[in-house]
Amino acid sequence: MSTEFILIVVIGLALIYLSTLRNRNKPADRQGRELKSPEEILPEVQQRLESGENKIKLIKHVRIETGLGLEDAKNLVEGNYKMKSPIADSDLKEKVQEMLQSGTGEIKTIKYVREQTGLGLKEAKDFVDNVKKNEEM
Template sequence: MSTEFILIVVIVLAIIYLLTTLRGRNKHVDRQEKEMKSPEEILPEVQQRLESGEDKIKLIKFVRVETGLGLKEAKDLVEGNFKMDSPASDADLHQKVKEMLQSGSGPIKATKYVREQTGLGLKEAKDFVDHVKEETNI
């Protein structure tokens, strides 16, 4: 084989690799920009899919993508063990996180509190805490 042929094959493979990598990144960005649904909104569809015999693992993935819930919370929702009634409203939660940050509890404890109160995944809870931090200039 000539070196030119080998060089062309390597370049073509590199282009294919780059295109598939960029395509995967675009899908991830689309998921981030997608508006998340609440567990209450998605529960009827989950129940319907369960009754029709859909695989639980696929349903858990679906719930995570649609709601932003963590793995445990999504699994609990699919299996019917998810606590729907959050003890704190958004305003109460916002105020409590603000107080925690001002008192020096730190963002890790505040994030853990948000996850416990809402069932959000780690990233979403951290984003909530970061948003409160930005608003209050802490």
């Protein structure tokens, strides 16, 4: 065999190997489908809840799509799932302070915190209340 042919085969195998490495970063289920993160599926969950979908069926769907356990999937559907905030806590506090000072209502501010963090209603309200309390000092 010629050296050029061997080199082409080696390069081809290396490219195949590298393409499989890229796909390993995302978790997959047993059938090899890529799993969604809780952050990715949350808008769909909220939409399906608003349309009146059965919570049990929705929890089952979340478990299949994300690979979450039963308790975490239930918490995500009920709005109590603790997600990592896409923005830093200090940035969120500054934004909440701005919203409160500009006259944005507390309810809209709480809704904003929930959208940004995935916190439940009580946790988001507590967060806004703490920011408001620190602002008054």
